[in-house]
Amino acid sequence: MSTVVTERDGRVLVARLNRPDVLNAFDPEMTDRLARVVDEAESDPGVHVLTITGTGRAFSAGHDLSAPPDPGREFGTAAMFKKLTLFPKPLVLAINGLAVGLGVTLTSFADVAVIADDARLRCPFVGMGLTAEAGSTYQLTRLLGPQRAAWFLMSGAWLSARESVEAGLAMECVPGGRVLDRAREMAGVLAAQPLNPLMETKRLLNAPHREALIASIRAENEAVMRLREAPAYREAVNAFRARREPDFSEANLARYSTEDEDR
Numbered sequence: 001m002s003t004v005v006t007e008r009d010g011r012v013l014v015a016r017l018n019r020p021d022v023l024n025a026f027d028p029e030m031t032d033r034l035a036r037v038v039d040e041a042e043s044d045p046g047v048h049v050l051t052i053t054g055t056g057r058a059f060s061a062g063h064d065l066s067a068p069p070d071p072g073r074e075f076g077t078a079a080m081f082k083k084l085t086l087f088p089k090p091l092v093l094a095i096n097g098l099a100v101g102l103g104v105t106l107t108s109f110a111d112v113a114v115i116a117d118d119a120r121l122r123c124p125f126v127g128m129g130l131t132a133e134a135g136s137t138y139q140l141t142r143l144l145g146p147q148r149a150a151w152f153l154m155s156g157a158w159l160s161a162r163e164s165v166e167a168g169l170a171m172e173c174v175p176g177g178r179v180l181d182r183a184r185e186m187a188g189v190l191a192a193q194p195l196n197p198l199m200e201t202k203r204l205l206n207a208p209h210r211e212a213l214i215a216s217i218r219a220e221n222e223a224v225m226r227l228r229e230a231p232a233y234r235e236a237v238n239a240f241r242a243r244r245e246p247d248f249s250e251a252n253l254a255r256y257s258t259e260d261e262d263r
Helices: 028-043 078-084 102-107 136-144 146-155 161-167 176-192 195-227 231-242 250-262
Strands: 002-007 010-018 051-055 056-058 091-095 098-102 112-116 120-122 172-174
Touching: 002 028, 002 176, 010 028, 010 176, 028 051, 028 078, 028 146, 051 195, 056 102, 078 102, 078 195, 091 102, 091 176, 098 102, 102 136, 112 161, 112 176, 136 146, 136 195, 136 250, 161 172, 172 176, 231 250
Parallel strands: 010 051, 051 091, 056 098, 091 112, 098 120, 112 172
Antiparallel strands: 002 010
16 A cells, blocks of 8 residues: 555645554655655646645654664655755645644645644654754744744644644644545645746745755754764653653763763
8 A cells, every 4th residue: 555645636636645554654665655746746737736635633643763764765854855845836735633743844835734623733853852854943933933933843832723823834724524625625726727827926935935945954954863863862762662751861861872882
């Protein structure tokens, strides 16, 4: 079964993140597949709009920490988000449920987003011993404002569907059973427009932000790679796998540093 399934709806390509058993968490295969779908939507002149949603009760729970790395994949997370940054056609999201971490980052790339009224969003990066990735610090500051973005990214607090609309992460909040239908309606309105003016308008809307976003993606990914070598991340991952609260006390983190020295 494909990790991202697609269907054509006239001039709209609808993509469903399709790992519902793990809340559509991204493993290397799904990252690779979504990057290819973005390529497909860009290169097909019959596609005017790309719509992304999730299968089941979640939009995406972020990275799948249980998935082993797969260096054989063509596209990694950074490459996938660079493709979304440069994607020239409208991107419409149907946020059908829970969005965490990478799932929230994906929502920030939408030109138009519709969110289910029972959806919730959270960025637990800091609590995982990491920092935001893939342009989140830039995108969320631009959308939420500096203080709300700082609180959202640093605290790991939840954002409700209605708060997401108020903050600018989504355009409309609708009942959960209507979220994809409403996204299809909005995508259909956009898809009926002539393609070249549609693309030119998106280019002009995003032009002031594109280079800053690419630079942010690069800087954040470098920071994440550094933090993945630090004791806090190792403790967070071990705690997640053991289903316990992480212990970020100096004494506990020093234990990880000693283990590194012993290798």
